[in-house]
Amino acid sequence: MNKRRPYVRxxxxxxxxxxxxxEYMIHEATALFVAAYAAVLLIxxxxxxxxxxxxxxxxxxxQGGWAILFHLLALVAISYHTYTWFKIMPRTMPPVIVGGKKxxxxxxxxxxxxxxxxxxxxxxxxxxxMAR
Amino acid sequence: MKRPLKRSNAPIFWALFGAGGMLSALFGPMLxxxxxxxxxxxxxxxxxxxxxxxxLAFVQHWIGKGFVFAVIALFLWHAAHRIFHSLxxxxxxxxVGAKLLCYGLALVGxxxxxxxxxxxxx
Numbered sequence: 001m002n003k004r005r006p007y008v009r010x011x012x013x014x015x016x017x018x019x020x021x022x023e024y025m026i027h028e029a030t031a032l033f034v035a036a037y038a039a040v041l042l043i044x045x046x047x048x049x050x051x052x053x054x055x056x057x058x059x060x061x062x063q064g065g066w067a068i069l070f071h072l073l074a075l076v077a078i079s080y081h082t083y084t085w086f087k088i089m090p091r092t093m094p095p096v097i098v099g100g101k102k103x104x105x106x107x108x109x110x111x112x113x114x115x116x117x118x119x120x121x122x123x124x125x126x127x128x129x130m131a132r
Numbered sequence: 133m134k135r136p137l138k139r140s141n142a143p144i145f146w147a148l149f150g151a152g153g154m155l156s157a158l159f160g161p162m163l164x165x166x167x168x169x170x171x172x173x174x175x176x177x178x179x180x181x182x183x184x185x186x187x188l189a190f191v192q193h194w195i196g197k198g199f200v201f202a203v204i205a206l207f208l209w210h211a212a213h214r215i216f217h218s219l220x221x222x223x224x225x226x227x228v229g230a231k232l233l234c235y236g237l238a239l240v241g242x243x244x245x246x247x248x249x250x251x252x253x254x
Binding site: 011012015025028032034035038040041042046048049055056059063067068070071074075078079082092112115120124127128131132 | 157165
């Protein structure tokens with residue numbers, strides 16, 4: 001018996017044809033760096049639990065060339081995640097009504113980015129203060 | 133069809149995705165900068181910022197414990213959800229196996245982080 005072979009439009013690389021989807025795939029791909037960085041921290045936590053020698057060795061591996069390169073890429077990727085997270089937030093959160101009017105999208109984005117900047121500075125100040 | 137609607141588990145995963153996305157958006161870049169660049173390269177922060185005794189004391193405090201747990205666990209759940217849903221976009225049929233693998237890895241990481249933090253003590 002013949003198998004019916006309907007035409008299936010090939011979907012390989014569909015997202016490369018439209019800049020909107022290229023951006024979408026890039027911002028989805030930032031998750032790979034979020035996962036990898038969480039894994040780095042998890043290994044650090046395990047090394048910490050193993051004692052001082054293991055912890056110091058882990059800190060030394062962070063100074064290696066590949067580790068620095070990875071963290072540079074992760075910094076770019078996760079910063080981009082921050083930007084896109086707040087850029088699409090007007091569409092991912094329920095509408096906010098202020099004074100009977102819907103809050104404009106750019107206000108939500110700007111507010112989110114300002115919160116991220118404040119959180120980053122607070123974290124840096126906290127670490128700096130604890131280290132002194 | 134008179135069957136009662138099946139409850140979906142999607143909201144749980146979506147909530148974890150959202151919480152992790154928010155936490156990584158707020159603190160992710162600075163965390164990467166501090167632990168991955170500033171301290172290894174000796175920029176800006178004192179070289180002994182992450183000394184064993186200091187980090188141990190931080191992680192033994194319940195606030196530090198909670199922060200480290202939230203960062204590791206929620207970052208993992210965020211990434212697992214996003215990667216799982218992107219499999220379809222790159223032409224991989226994401227079935228039960230892929231779901232178990234993505235969320236399972238996040239769960240394993242969460243359990244290891246929680247267990248280690250408790251083992252380190254207070």
